Amino acid sequence: MEKQHLVGKTLEELQEVAAQCGMPSFAGKQMAQWIYERRVNDIDAMTNISKVHRARLAETYDVGYYAPAHAMQSVDGTAKYLYDVGTTSGVEAVYIPDRQRATLCVSSQVGCKMNCYFCMTGKQGFTRNLTSHEIINQIISVPKSETLTNLVFMGMGEPLDNYDELLKVLCILTEPWGLAWSPRRITVSTIGYRPALRRFIEETECHLALSLHAPYPEQRAEVMPVEKAFPVKDLLALLREYDWSHQRRLSFEYIVFRDYNDSIKHADALVKLLGGLPCLVNLIRFHAIPGVDLKTSDMAQIEAFRDRLNERGVTATIRASRGEDIFAACGMLSTAKKNS
DSSP, X not given: OOOEESTTOOHHHHHHHHHHTTOOTHHHHHHHIIIIISOOOOGGGOTTSOHHHHHHHHHHEEOXXXXXXXXXXXXXXXXXXXXXXXXXXXXXXXXXXXXXXXXXXXXXEEEOSSOOTTOHHHHHOEEEEOOHHHHHHHHHHSTTGGGOOEEEEOSSSOGGGGHHHHHHHHHHHHSTTTTOOOGGGEEEEESOOHHHHHHHHHHOOOEEEEEOOOSSHHHHHHHOTHHHHSOHHXXXXXXXXXXXXXXXXXXXXXXXXXXXXXXXXHHHHHHHHHTTOOOEEEEEEOOOOTTOOOOBOOHHHHHHHHHHHHHTTOEEEEOOOOOGGGTOSTTOOOOSSOOO
């Protein structure tokens, strides 16, 4: 019988495991400390749990950390890691070092249902949601995990389409018995998956990034089919119900396509759309992918777009492009075939 994994379980779930194995309830917190704080990968290393209880625990469970199956290194220092999750495709995580920061871009699904026109993950199709175990494992088992300063759920998949598992992961990341991260070090990106958006805002304190990519609904629908199901005007109405003026950050992702959404007219429409909402707009250079006829906008045009937004009161920055040579940049993650 295949063993169940302890990694990815919340404190409450670990306490349930302890009860099932005839252990005292405080053993749940002991397991959490060994797994998340000390990061052991062997039940026998949990030395403040009796040998009898360790043996009983090991009959059904293992810790469950596993290393990536394959790695690729970019010329700019970015690294992409493939994790085997028992499917024909696996998932990828991207490590991005930048001076005093080290960010990990985390995946939440094998593939994606949303099928955004410009995204390789969407073209791969959808296989399944990742479990909390498979998501947390990316964070703790990635090489140089101890150097991480920030996490972005911007890898493969739509995080809010896997909300229950995502919430468990965010709990493990931020609770004192888990990794004890500040939620301000974590950003969750969404295309605007409305069914879970309100829950995410009210049940977590992590930053939110919403993929926008066009200020006009009909144009956004051309590249993001989700616009038809969850119109951006409805999403913005929901976001305006909450206070974003303090430490929690609301940002909008805007991939800039040449002669499609990069005109000053588009910038002005974006200002009107976001008017009065405390937020940041991240402008992202498009990374060309096979089978997509959209083109990369000139940097001078992207800078002019940024300057127009800033002049009109919407804070905008240009995100540095990292890892394009290893297909690790924004919109390029895809594992249609396992690396051998």
